[in-house]
Structures are given as C-alpha cells and as structure tokens.
Amino acid sequence: MKRILVASCICIIAICMGCHHPLEIQNADKYFSPPAPPLTKPLKLGISSHNVTDPVNSKYVGAVVEALQRSGSFERVIYPFNQATHQGQADKLINISVQARYDGSSTNFWINWPGFLIFAPAIWGYKYTAEIDTQVSITDMATNASNQIGIPTQYIFRHADMGRTWTEVSWLEVSIIALIGGIVFTGYDHDVTPEFIKTVSPAYGAYVSSRIIAAL
Secondary structure (H helix, E strand, O other): OHHHHHHHHHHHHHHHHOOOEEEEEOOHHHHOOOOOOOOOOOEEEEEEOHHHHOOOHHHHHHHHHHHHHHOOOEEEEEOOOOOOOOOOOOOEEEEEEEEEEEEOOOHHHHHHOOHHHHOHHHHHOEEEEEEEEEEEEEEEOOOOOEEEEEEEEEEEEEEEOHHHHHHHHHHHOOOHHHHHHHHHOOOOOHHHHHHHHHHHHHHHHHHHHHHHHHHO
16 A cells, blocks of 8 residues: 555656647737848947846847847947946947836636646646847937837746656645646746746847847
C-alpha cells in the first residue's frame, strides 16, 4: 500500500512538472509593423530616457533603440544621449518614457479549478495582459521645437509553468489546493515578466520605432 502511494505521488509530480504552456502572445498581429521606408536624408539621432536605470523598463527602451538602429533612417544613433557630452552631435533628440502595467484575469480561476482535472493550465495557459504606455518627446536641436506622441500598446498573452501548475497535486486530495490556487492565480505572475519582455521586444520595438520615424 505504501509503495502504491509513493508511486502515485511520483506520477502526479511528474505530470505536474510536465504541465507547461509556452508563452503565447495572442494579439501580436494587432501591432505588426512592416519595415518603415527610411528617411530621405539620414539623421543623427540622440535618445534619452529616464528608464535607463530601470532594470525592467529599460529593456523596452533598448528594443526601440535597436529597431531604430536597424531602420536605415539614421546616420548615427546615440544612446544614452547626454547634452554635456554629445553637444552638437545630434539633429534630433527623442526622449522615451515607458510605463508598463501587468494584470491577471478572473478566468484563471476556472483554468486552475476545476480545470486541473483536464490539465487546463497546459492546454490553454493562464491569461495575462501587459499595458505598455510609451511616451516619446521629439526635439529639433536646431530650432528647439518639440512635439510629443503617445504610443499605447496592450498585449494579451498566455503562459503556465511549474510555479503555478504545481497546484495540480489536488489530484491527491479533495481539490482544496487547486481551489485556493485558482483564487490567487487571478492575479499576475511577475515571474513571467522577463520571458514576456524577451518575446515581445522585437515586435514592440519595430512598432514603436515605425511610429517615431513617421513622426520625424
């Protein structure tokens, strides 16, 4: 009897460890951006951001900088731009400010309970949203004239890993663990953020950079 219980525990743990749903952005096409035509006259561009010291949001800024560098519209892209150090080295100066807000979903409750019975977390994943508010200020260094554009994006994505799917051990009891877990999991899982940023960065960077080039 004891051997059967141990074997059952091992099987359930193995199943839970395999209960994984890779990160999937569901509305990526909404922000698809084909390559923007390069500017007729390449510019020297300076980029600053108060997010430069932020270990998380600086990655979004970095994605935009990389996309601008690849666009072919600029003779030079200086980031981070410093007025004292780079005086007279840029035609245009842009300041990028990023604020990101992440959220879970009430539907995650049902994914976890009673969804654990059919391994719903692995099939569908937990639902999350990321609202990235990107504000860009553009300054002409010759005239000091400036304008600002707002570039809001909202990504809907799904993901599940052992950090949450372990609650499927409810197979061993009367589902209390999955029930409580379902309530908790309606909130956002901050452990997913690094993977989300890595996944979304190429598309996000291209979309924001195309909007910036259009404004220039």
